């Protein structure tokens with residue numbers, strides 16, 4: 001599997017509190033996979049996709065070399081790493097990049113790991129349909145469909161089949177990254193088009209510092225009250241800023 005590589009050469013595996021979504025605050029081991037099919041201008045993990053020689057624009061104006069930022073391991077190798085990083089009762093959160101680009105190997109991994117974790121969550125951009133061999137092990141999807149503020153083309157960022165699957169899946173929560181108040185119209189349109197229950201919609205401020213998050217908190221809270229949505233913070237950013245593997 002292609003995994004995000006830390007400076008010491010090891011795969012990006014870390015134990016922390018889930019910082020976003022319905023299980024915010026829960027102790028969890030995180031695994032960060034490399035590769036993404038989208039290219040969000042504000043992405044906080046551009047080292048999973050913004051490779052040297054590619055044309056993708058990003059606010060950081062920085063490119064990454066694949067050899068420095070990808071490490072390969074088999075599901076069996078990773079199982080040992082994840083087990084030794086965990087404590088009893090931990091959740092496992094699989095993120096990226098877009099982890100559902102490597103579903104075959106992910107299925108093998110979660111089959112080996114299921115008994116060791118209280119629940120397995122996947123963070124996804126909602127463009128890929130989960131395969132049954134993987135889906136049967138997943139307790140929660142944190143689906144973050146991208147809005148126009150990400151600057152991806154609409155036909156790339158919204159995929160009908162996958163969105164329909166997640167909209168009807170009670171284990172899927174939709175976490176929209178909101179930059180400005182005008183984004184709310186798009187959230188409402190997606191809610192109506194895919195008939196997503198308001199109780200499974202969360203709004204999350206965009207930001208890689210506590211100061212940036214604080215700017216949108218009050219009006220985002222009011223939007224949640226007005227629409228019956230949930231609010232999620234980015235707890236890890238409040239605690240540790242933009243530090244990697246936290």
Ligand SMILES: Nc1nc2[nH]cc(C(=O)O)c2c(=O)[nH]1
Nearest residue numbers: 017018019020095123236246
């Ligand atoms: N603590 C913590 N919580 C997170 N929730 C989603 C994350 C992500 O990068 O996908 C993340 C992350 O990187 N750290």
Ligand code: SF4
Nearest residue numbers: 036038040043097125
């Ligand atoms: S979908 Fe997620 S990982 Fe991919 S570019 Fe957007 S924010 Fe980054």
Ligand SMILES: [Mg+2]
Nearest residue numbers: 044045095096
């Ligand atoms: Mg993140």
